[in-house]
Amino acid sequence: MKIYLAQQNYHLGNFESNTNKIIAAIHRAKSQGADLVVFSELAICGYPPRDFLYFDHFIEKCNESLDHIRLAVEGVGVLIGAPQRNTNSSGKSLFNAVYFLENQKVQQVVQKTCLPTYDVFDEDRYFEKAKDWNIVSCKGKKIAVTICEDIWNVGSHPLYTVCPMDQMIQQGPDVMINLSASPFDYTHNTDRLAILKTNVEKYQLPIFYCNAVGSQTEIVFDGQSMVMDKEANLCGQLKAFEEDEKLFILNDDGTISGEVITKKEKVASKELTPDKLDASLNIASLYQAIVLGIKDYFSKMGFAKAIIGSSGGIDSAVTLALATEALGSENVVAILMPSAFSSSHSIEDAVLLSKNLQNEYHVLPIKIIYDTFLQELQPLFKQTSFGLAEENIQSRSRGNVLMAIANKFGYILLNTSNKSELATGYGTLYGDMAGGLGVLGDCYKLQVYALANYINRNNEIIPHHIITKPPSAELRPNQKDSDSLPEYDELDQILYQYIELEKGPTEIKNLHFNPVVVDRVLKLVNTNEYKRNQFCPIIRVSPKAFGVGRRMPIVAKYLS
């Protein structure tokens, strides 16, 4: 049996574009002699459609697309993800389903059992879980079809009380096929390989795994669809961070014709999130994920050009380099906005960076704007001394200048805040926290340095001095980040324990961090929830990003 994996990048709710893309892949598969074409989870509408699923009209559009696709299915079977209305008398109104299409007909519908409702996932919000399980018959093969999370319910404390493969194995299937929309994070490819291996070994069946690719606002799907024979050899893997399609032959003896790229013994076991932050872990993938995140945000929103405030610091430098890679140097504009507190080298470094990247750049000092604010506020501020208000005025003046240029010329402002700053509230709302997309918002400062070194791997793009000088917001004379925050080596490790690993204060202190610093850091995180609540979407690259996957009360009094 010839199985064709179609790893595609869908645009949420863009039914016309998605349908055309899907039908084109069916034709390509057929022309290569495929028996079965496999798409990803909820391919029809894109994943995650979120509350659009509440709209009957949206489901109707899904059904219309499915009809178009169904009529294009002749001489080949298709497995494709789409929502299905629940016609039972109780329960949520939809199933997260896979349609098996053949001979222009819906032959069978498989429903998802394990509905992820954690982190960025909300599937229990929309979907009822499957209550019965039937294998799909196609060209004489018996196929156990599962949907994404359905194969993840393993380990000693599974999250769900029912495991669909345990049900289907009783019907004697020949092969497992999983349709996924499984997002990237810097640990996830290892996890995914291990999960497939666990399933193959448990059920003694080969598995075909088709994942989505592409970025949907904050969530990056990395593709890397793959095929494993029943010996758990990895027999083929599709590209990472790109659309890709590939035909595999499943032989009657359960072997798979294809290049065996990884022997069984090389497939790693499931790794938990590492127990401390390794800033350079999978840095090349992390770089690619962010580049794809920027690229898809712009193309799916219909934008072309980005504007970035370039301070001469490392965060804006890395953001500029990533945006240039994603959008092209002709589509990225840097604005340098020195103040009286900017060091001379900041401007020189930022100019050199833009020359290296071949970006358009402009220098617009904010001194006169800042002075004007102070002068106009004088009747109220009177003899009060310089403080946070004055620092923030500078930051917001810059935000205002950037947004004005963005509005005038149709640019999108990219935000340069890193995860360490967002965690501790070390940023100004409507100032340096402004922007449409948070490029580095899921990277701790140490990871930003690792990205900078990765960007410079072949030649110096980010000037050396930007990487080596001590970080500073330059909002008052001789200011350094370390005046207000612990050193990043310590800070980032504490944050990682609290945010990624969800450890409490006692556990973190037991790791031999300074207890006073631990209490202070956790309090900073919890009391700055109100700032992050107004932050733009962040490209998610870690197992726990700020934003939709981390939901905290604002008015709480806990560790604060």
Add this chain to the structure above:
Amino acid sequence: MKIYLAQQNYHLGNFESNTNKIIAAIHRAKSQGADLVVFSELAICGYPPRDFLYFDHFIEKCNESLDHIRLAVEGVGVLIGAPQRNTNSSGKSLFNAVYFLENQKVQQVVQKTCLPTYDVFDEDRYFEKAKDWNIVSCKGKKIAVTICEDIWNVGSHPLYTVCPMDQMIQQGPDVMINLSASPFDYTHNTDRLAILKTNVEKYQLPIFYCNAVGSQTEIVFDGQSMVMDKEANLCGQLKAFEEDEKLFILNDDGTISGEVITKKEKVASKELTPDKLDASLNIASLYQAIVLGIKDYFSKMGFAKAIIGSSGGIDSAVTLALATEALGSENVVAILMPSAFSSSHSIEDAVLLSKNLQNEYHVLPIKIIYDTFLQELQPLFKQTSFGLAEENIQSRSRGNVLMAIANKFGYILLNTSNKSELATGYGTLYGDMAGGLGVLGDCYKLQVYALANYINRNNEIIPHHIITKPPSAELRPNQKDSDSLPEYDELDQILYQYIELEKGPTEIKNLHFNPVVVDRVLKLVNTNEYKRNQFCPIIRVSPKAFGVGRRMPIVAKYLS
């Protein structure tokens, strides 16, 4: 049996304060001779604790509080809501539970079955549902204990496949007791009465219903705990929007000693969300809900003083009046920031308003700041003509001035944007969209007018002219809202169909709205998701508010 309902306002995660409050109520109940004290759902930690529930340390703190409370329980029974660890080998790690305490011991634990996972609720994210059901025995009475949503699973298409009362009724209970954290919206009190009535009639049992009160960031709990006898007479109701406690006597014949305040026939049937917007529906409650929302946001965040940009328009006028009611006139400061495009009456109206409210106010024209921005941007803007960028500079200059004053003196900026503006994107990010709390963000413009009239019900607080003049953003000469938007009578009705009722474009057009206008409005809503994504929390008063209860993709292409 004497049952004491304790309707309290908890502070999320503030274990010390919550525990003290709970123990004090137990003592008061005991001194009145109560047999059983009933608290609300998850009273121990406050509702909703959201992702704090993922932290072992947080659950440990809940358990410690429960221990303190348990030791205070002598000579009286207590039913209180708290998370419980799930010790089964699979499923989510917690239950949403009610502990029955008596004689300093945990006598029994009841678990929630119906876990709301829609709108602002995420309970499937944290909790495993109950798998068995046992009634609680206290002082010879058999009590069927349910938790909030557990009694809402009625109607022809119930949302959950298992109904816990159907299980417990087989054990012959004498009475139903429900512990809730059920938020306010302008339809919800009617719904709640009807649901209680439905349960009483179905199971032929009296019901005691204890609800939480108080606001948690965006969600307002309105209290209104109540008691219904088995004839479905409403025998007593606790206060709305305030803490309250009351003792009721449940007689052996199922009657309840207390004032019968509503006879059975007067309890309304469950009403669906009205099929069109009625702007004055429950306007007094809506007013109280917003006032409580402001008050609790400030008290729970530890703030005292608010600052508001006062434009002479109706939105800022109503916001000022609400803030003054919530915080006292001495704690509310109005800043008037006229530009060249402000009409003279705007300033006069705003001054008169602040005089009526007895607020401190200051006039800070933005002309010089605006001119400075234009002058400094001149090298880039060159000969381009006046447009959106220039409008937004004015709005952001105001935002910057307000935030500067707020930062300098420790005020919190209250946002004045209404739901119609937020829906259509008729606002400036970091400008008039700035602020810590969205006071009117869940009120359509027509509801803002209804609030203004309600505020003026006894005497003119909001100057008549503010209510009667045509709405304008005053960012260019002679601008009116109706230049860019349909008239609010039409706009708000279309928005209500789309947002509250989740109707699609075809259904809305069938209601005889102009189809071109419908398409334009829906497109405005969908393409402005990115703006709302960066908006502050909104006090929720409708069945569907923007914010945590409405989750939309940003990069989607749907009706846009």
